[in-house]
Amino acid sequence: MKEQDLVAQIRKKQSFLCIGLDVDLEKIPPHLLQKEDPIFSFNKAIIDATHDLAVAYKPNTAFYEAYGLKGWRALEKTINYLNTNHPNIFTIADAKRGDIGNTSTRYAKAFYETMAFDSITVAPYMGKDSVEPFLEFEDKHAILLALTSNHGAYDFQTKQVEGTQLYKEVLKTSTTWKNADRLMYVVGATKAEYLKEIRHIIPNNFLLVPGVGAQGGSLKEVCTYGLNDHVGLLINSSRGILYASNGEDFAEAARTKAEALQQEMKDILSKA
Numbered sequence: 001m002k003e004q005d006l007v008a009q010i011r012k013k014q015s016f017l018c019i020g021l022d023v024d025l026e027k028i029p030p031h032l033l034q035k036e037d038p039i040f041s042f043n044k045a046i047i048d049a050t051h052d053l054a055v056a057y058k059p060n061t062a063f064y065e066a067y068g069l070k071g072w073r074a075l076e077k078t079i080n081y082l083n084t085n086h087p088n089i090f091t092i093a094d095a096k097r098g099d100i101g102n103t104s105t106r107y108a109k110a111f112y113e114t115m116a117f118d119s120i121t122v123a124p125y126m127g128k129d130s131v132e133p134f135l136e137f138e139d140k141h142a143i144l145l146a147l148t149s150n151h152g153a154y155d156f157q158t159k160q161v162e163g164t165q166l167y168k169e170v171l172k173t174s175t176t177w178k179n180a181d182r183l184m185y186v187v188g189a190t191k192a193e194y195l196k197e198i199r200h201i202i203p204n205n206f207l208l209v210p211g212v213g214a215q216g217g218s219l220k221e222v223c224t225y226g227l228n229d230h231v232g233l234l235i236n237s238s239r240g241i242l243y244a245s246n247g248e249d250f251a252e253a254a255r256t257k258a259e260a261l262q263q264e265m266k267d268i269l270s271k272a
Contacts, residue, residue, distance in 0.1 A: 148191075
């Protein structure tokens with residue numbers, strides 16, 4: 001998907017909501033476990049209930065890999081359902097890949113071509129030649145882990161390296177890579193106070209922001225420092241939407257939660 005198409009969807013829906021499809025069979029409504037493919041049945045219901053409110057969906061591949069071939073089939077069916085029925089919605093494979101060049105190329109082909117995702121999350125630790133293969137595909141995007149929402153982020157990401165915090169060095173260096181205009185970045189909502197400085201380094205790139213809601217991040221604070229001229233934010237919510245109810249009304253309850261976030265986003269955009 002071209003970035004301008006994503007921006008157009010944001011403007012049309014007055015939303016920059018991304019829904020994380022992190023399906024745990026221990027948490028989904030029990031009646032779905034009787035279905036032939038409970039994971040896909042759950043995802044389809046969530047998508048059907050929320051697709052007019054969200055501009056992106058983000059399956060975390062670990063939640064599918066954990067169930068072996070059945071999980072992978074459910075993931076494939078989910079992405080095919082999205083691409084067939086809602087082709088204007090941005091799709092993110094939250095796979096956190098990154099390896100030596102030829103391996104990264106294969107990861108890219110797996111998720112961009114075989115699975116037909118629009119983007120994939122990528123770990124930058126191995127540097128330029130592990131990330132650039134993901135940037136060779138036109139109209140596809142690599143979403144680089146920059147400053148994450150987990151507590152362990154402080155172990156490395158904020159450490160000083162020759163007078164600069166490591167995550168800032170990652171940001172600055174990544175802008176010099178080939179096809180860097182295809183980069184997006186993960187910045188956790190629990191690190192909202194860092195966004196002002198981050199926007200000085202990467203003013204135009206999209207930021208994928210997890211951590212609003214269940215992890216305590218503030219949507220208003222993230223938007224205060226993170227919005228740019230073309231919005232430039234995708235706010236992810238997973239558990240807070242997916243598991244709003246454990247009953248047969250789970251899809252309706254998920255919509256209610258998603259709609260509350262979308263309305264808050266609409267208000268923020270109207271004032272921006």
